[in-house]
Amino acid sequence: MDTKELLKKVRKIEIKTKRLSNHIFSGEYHSSFKGRGMTFSEVRQYQYGDDIRNIDWNVTARYNEAHVKVFEEERELTMVLMVDISGSEGFGSKSQFKKDIVTEIAATMAFSATQNNDKIGLILFSDNVELYIPPKKGRSHVLRIIRELIEFEPKSQKTDVAQALKFLSGTQKKKAIVFMISDFMSENYEQTLKIASKKHDLTGVRVYDIREEKIPNLGMVTMLDAETGKTQLVDTGSKTVRMNYEKHYQERVNYFKDTFRKSGAGIVHTRVDENYVTKLLGYFKSR
Helix, strand or coil, X not given: CCHHHHHHHHHHHHHHHHHHHXXXXXXXXXXXXXXXXXXXXXXXXXXXCCCHHHECHHHHHHHCCCEEEEEEEECCCEEEEEEECCHHHHCCCCCCCHHHHHHXXXXXXXXXXXXXXXEEEEEEECCCEXXXXXXXXXXXXXXXXXXXXXXXXXXXXXXXXXXXXXXXXHHCCCCCEEEEEECCCCCCCHHHHHHHHHHCEEEEEEEECHHHXXXXXXXXXXXXXXXXXXXXXEECCCHHHHHHHHHHHHHHHHHXXXXXXXXXXXXXXXXXXXXXXXXXXXXXHHC
């Protein structure tokens, strides 16, 4: 992709996702994710209804009039976007690939964090961490993140959620808001998720395509596994083959749901052809 085309794509995503974050998500994001605590702001005269526990007795004695301490939420947070860039993210049976929706969701969350003056970091992963951008503030930083989401080419096509979570725990020492965006076609990440979710406010956003849930009856079909690169002749006309596929797929989905819930992490499911805005807003409100 040449520079002109890349900048055009970045701008298109910025316009769409920034509008969403400004008008829809910023308030929900602010109320869903709390700051680290309350910090002293100022002292003012006591007003009817103020909590008497906040009276500053030293100032009150000096002015012979009741004054209270005013506190405000210490807002600055750090958001880390963990984005799956393995081969399966290139799948899409309709107008968009999973990768396109993943990029939009990540960009929307990044702009929502920017609206609240929070830092944003990025982890791109396959079966290893392919790119790490440490958390920083600002529009130019967010645009760099979007550029990487659009054009980064992974060295591996496989997925390993556990490796990505280990990296998160090793690099992010302070508590962060973490959005892990993936199809979660991985396994054996229960223990690493448990460790990461104890320290961080972690949410798994599962992006999937309708054609991944069930195989239609199309007779003999050559199928490519995007993560291994292997092709295989599959008899989709066989009811047993279709049932085994659906069973295997559902086992992975159930593992994701059960593992995240047991660890106390949040869950969002959004299909490529669904409105991810509605799904994310519903999740924020449920918090």
